[in-house]
Amino acid sequence: MRKADKIFIDNIHNILENGVWSENARPKYKSGVTANSKYITGSFAEYDLSKGEFPITTLRPIAIKSAIKELLWIYQEQTSNLDVLEEKYGVKYWSEWEVGDSGNIGLRYGATVKQHDIMGKLLDGLTKNPWNRRNIINLWQYADFEASEGLLPCAFMTMFDVRRVGEDIFLDATLTQRSNDMLVAHHINAMQYVALQMMIAKHFGWKIGKFFYFVNNLHIYDNQFDNAKELLSRTPSEKNPILKLNVPDGTNFFDIKPEDFELVDYEPVKPQLTFDLAI
Numbered sequence: 288m289r290k291a292d293k294i295f296i297d298n299i300h301n302i303l304e305n306g307v308w309s310e311n312a313r314p315k316y317k318s319g320v321t322a323n324s325k326y327i328t329g330s331f332a333e334y335d336l337s338k339g340e341f342p343i344t345t346l347r348p349i350a351i352k353s354a355i356k357e358l359l360w361i362y363q364e365q366t367s368n369l370d371v372l373e374e375k376y377g378v379k380y381w382s383e384w385e386v387g388d389s390g391n392i393g394l395r396y397g398a399t400v401k402q403h404d405i406m407g408k409l410l411d412g413l414t415k416n417p418w419n420r421r422n423i424i425n426l427w428q429y430a431d432f433e434a435s436e437g438l439l440p441c442a443f444m445t446m447f448d449v450r451r452v453g454e455d456i457f458l459d460a461t462l463t464q465r466s467n468d469m470l471v472a473h474h475i476n477a478m479q480y481v482a483l484q485m486m487i488a489k490h491f492g493w494k495i496g497k498f499f500y501f502v503n504n505l506h507i508y509d510n511q512f513d514n515a516k517e518l519l520s521r522t523p524s525e526k527n528p529i530l531k532l533n534v535p536d537g538t539n540f541f542d543i544k545p546e547d548f549e550l551v552d553y554e555p556v557k558p559q560l561t562f563d564l565a566i
């Protein structure tokens with residue numbers, strides 16, 4: 288079985304059998320009922336992208352194109368404006384987290400990237416000395432949290448390092464996430480940061496290396512148990528999906544478009560599941 292499917296199945300079993308229940312949970316369902324979840328802490332996985340190990344399950348369809356568009360909204364557009372996400376990119380799934388009638392999700396994500404010129408500084412650091420060990424994206428900015436309301440970032444820190452093997456330079460990345468709605472967003476989050484890693488690698492003409500994924504609180508909500516059991520009853524695809532970025536080496540980070548990405552050999556098990564999200 289593919290690594291990502293095995294890890295997903297193991298994580299579901301682990302949460303159902305060894306997880307503990309949240310108390311005083313923040314989110315609520317649309318009905319107003321508190322959304323509790325069963326969770327484990329300290330989940331870690333390693334994927335060698337250069338060997339075709341991508342962090343995507345085949346047990347249900349994952350909205351990869353939407354995930355990549357959301358990522359471009361954050362790191363290229365550098366805005367938290369929902370009109371941009373919904374109208375330019377056609378991604379609707381953030382609307383529940385609008386702050387009042389502001390049209391945005393607060394000084395968070397893309398607005399934080401812009402506020403601190405995080406992407407500019409990251410690319411600059413890698414340009415000046417690829418072997419520096421300080422290539423960090425940190426969206427956990429307390430000053431921004433004090434400046435506006437809004438959901439706090441979940442996938443909040445990414446670190447990058449280069450590694451030479453013979454003639455080739457590989458770019459490795461670590462994504463750190465404080466909280467993850469596993470059935471909904473585990474593979475969305477992992478694959479969107481793999482896409483970011485691929486974009487940075489292309490910008491410099493490097494190869495993609497390893498992707499490390501750490502989640503501190505990995506959970507399944509109390510209204511998702513039927514979905515969890517349905518996923519466990521399925522047989523993963525025999526095919527191994529691979530994400531490709533079809534642009535030449537050296538393509539500027541900001542010139543890469545959603546349609547430059549292609550997910551090949553992706554034949555997820557259907558039908559799609561539906562989720563009543565914790566908001």
Ligand SMILES: Nc1nc(=O)c2c([nH]1)NC[C@@H]1CN(c3ccc(C(=O)N[C@@H](CCC(=O)O)C(=O)O)cc3)CN21
Pocket residue numbers: 314348349350353379380381384438468471472475559560564565566
């Ligand atoms: N409880 C919760 N879970 C999340 O995953 C989440 C939040 N809240 N709050 C902020 C963002 C919004 N995210 C979301 C929200 C909805 C979908 C969703 O509905 N996904 C569908 C398909 C969407 C599509 O086709 O565009 C899915 O089946 O995964 C995904 C990510 C991730 N984040």
Ligand SMILES: O=c1ccn([C@H]2C[C@H](O)[C@@H](COP(=O)(O)O)O2)c(=O)[nH]1
Pocket residue numbers: 313314438439441442466467468469472473476565
């Ligand atoms: O990119 C994302 C954004 C959000 N989530 C999930 C993780 C949690 O279930 C909620 C956020 O609730 P908190 O109470 O702030 O932890 O949204 C995700 O998995 N990925």
